[in-house]
Amino acid sequence: MTVGELKAQFSTVIDEVKKGNSVEVLYGRLKKPLAVISPVKQEEPKKRRVIGTLAHLGKLEEVDGGKITLEEFFGVNSLDEVKPIII
Numbered sequence: 001m002t003v004g005e006l007k008a009q010f011s012t013v014i015d016e017v018k019k020g021n022s023v024e025v026l027y028g029r030l031k032k033p034l035a036v037i038s039p040v041k042q043e044e045p046k047k048r049r050v051i052g053t054l055a056h057l058g059k060l061e062e063v064d065g066g067k068i069t070l071e072e073f074f075g076v077n078s079l080d081e082v083k084p085i086i087i
Helices: 003-008 010-018 070-074
Strands: 023-027 032-037
Touching: 003 010, 003 023, 010 023
Parallel strands: none
Antiparallel strands: 023 032
């Protein structure tokens, strides 16, 4: 579609874009491609994260103001029992 045709049929072009179609705009005697009018891609809405999906596995309680030792965190008697993971 040339620039002149675009100006004359602008409403029709907008209707085509609403339908999901793209329209190429040509310019000059040689009708060189100038632009493409296309619909905006809509992003998929992000899925909401469900909080508490692991709640059935146990209960978290705060003890001593939330302070915890590394031994308690890892569930061991001594940090010597913790084996490093090499990636």
